[in-house]
Amino acid sequence: MPGTTLISPSLTSSQTPIICTPSRAARELGLNRAEFELAAQLGRIRTVRDESGSGRRVERAEIERIRAEDGFPDTLRARVRLVTTTGAAALMDISPGRFARLARLGLLVPVRFYLNRYRVVVWQYLAEEVEEFAAREVNAHLLEGRTPETLRSQVAAGVDLRARNWRGRHLGFLLRDAEGDPWARAGALAALLPSDEVAAVTESPAERARLDRLRPVPPRHGAPGTPSADLAEELMTAQDPDEIMWLRADLEQALTEARGGSRKQETRRRSPRPSPASMPRRPGSLVRPQTPEAARERRRLLAWLRGRRSRNAGAASTRRSDGTRTCLRGT
Numbered sequence: 331m332p333g334t335t336l337i338s339p340s341l342t343s344s345q346t347p348i349i350c351t352p353s354r355a356a357r358e359l360g361l362n363r364a365e366f367e368l369a370a371q372l373g374r375i376r377t378v379r380d381e382s383g384s385g386r387r388v389e390r391a392e393i394e395r396i397r398a399e400d401g402f403p404d405t406l407r408a409r410v411r412l413v414t415t416t417g418a419a420a421l422m423d424i425s426p427g428r429f430a431r432l433a434r435l436g437l438l439v440p441v442r443f444y445l446n447r448y449r450v451v452v453w454q455y456l457a458e459e460v461e462e463f464a465a466r467e468v469n470a471h472l473l474e475g476r477t478p479e480t481l482r483s484q485v486a487a488g489v490d491l492r493a494r495n496w497r498g499r500h501l502g503f504l505l506r507d508a509e510g511d512p513w514a515r516a517g518a519l520a521a522l523l524p525s526d527e528v529a530a531v532t533e534s535p536a537e538r539a540r541l542d543r544l545r546p547v548p549p550r551h552g553a554p555g556t557p558s559a560d561l562a563e564e565l566m567t568a569q570d571p572d573e574i575m576w577l578r579a580d581l582e583q584a585l586t587e588a589r590g591g592s593r594k595q596e597t598r599r600r601s602p603r604p605s606p607a608s609m610p611r612r613p614g615s616l617v618r619p620q621t622p623e624a625a626r627e628r629r630r631l632l633a634w635l636r637g638r639r640s641r642n643a644g645a646a647s648t649r650r651s652d653g654t655r656t657c658l659r660g661t
Contacts (some may be wrong), residue, residue: 348389348390349388349390352366352385352387355375358393359406360403361406365410368410369410372410374410375392376388376392386507409456410456411456411457411458413455413457413460414453414454415430418438422460422461422464424473424474434485434490434492435484435485435489435491436492436495437463437472438455438460438463439498440455440492440495441496443496444551445551445561445562449558449561451565493565494569496565497573501577504518504546505518512584512587513544513588514544515584516544516584516588518545519580520544520545521546523574531578531582531585537585548563549562549566
């Protein structure tokens with residue numbers, strides 16, 4: 331349920347949670363859910379992995395740190411404010427067409443996208459990054475006058491790096507959440523590759539199933555199977571041969587590391603327990619040789635001891651019986 335917090339170790343004596351769910355942290359920071367998710371992905375809000383495996387959490391100290399910053403909450407909202415092509419062009423004081431050309435050439439990288447009612451992709455950019463781009467003197471010639479010939483020729487050739495750059499940025503978010511776990515890293519890389527490429531680098535159906543379980547949940551755009559969902563899936567899948575080759579090489583490396591870690595764990599589980607003979611002994615302790623003659627002598631000695639115990643037990647029973655009869659006769 332939204333707003334629920336972790337129990338016992340996550341509560342102080344005053345019942346203030348020291349670890350909060352994303353929904354509660356978003357409310358306390360004055361953000362909606364989309365703004366909070368973006369802030370966490372960008373590293374503006376530091377999150378920690380929940381020990382129970384139920385997602386990410388935010389520590390109370392992190393919330394207090396952000397709330398203590400100058401200008402809170404306006405500064406935090408400004409750092410996650412998104413603008414479309416029209417809004418970005420207005421911030422840079424250029425035409426939407428010029429901004430679209432700069433974005434197609436990869437000079438500005440989108441951070442989100444959505445599909446409008448006409449199923450047209452609408453790219454969104456961080457307003458903070460747009461303003462920083464416009465403020466750099468080195469970019470002044472791109473914002474006024476004639477676009478350089480090299481850039482115009484690329485646009486005329488149909489170059490459009492917006493989807494690819496978005497995938498690269500999204501992959502960075504996923505790898506940050508993986509936190510060095512090779513299987514989680516492999517799942518993040520597999521999420522951006524075509525299924526046939528993933529099948530080509532996995533060793534078994536079980537391994538492919540494990541990667542499927544570890545694939546991060548993609549951003550939702552329409553119900554599964556609808557044209558909108560199919561278009562969004564196409565945007566989230568690598569298309570260019572060099573991009574596929576790069577992702578596949580990284581996936582192979584991640585799988586190699588993951589398999590090595592799994593095999594080490596399996597070896598530790600299957601390693602035999604040390605036998606008594608191999609256990610360390612105190613200095614000076616005697617280790618008897620286990621020869622066949624010694625083993626037979628040991629069995630004869632054990633049999634003699636068992637027989638002696640049986641004879642002693644029988645004699646004791648006879649004495650107890652005689653004593654009982656004597657008491658009865660005396661009574």
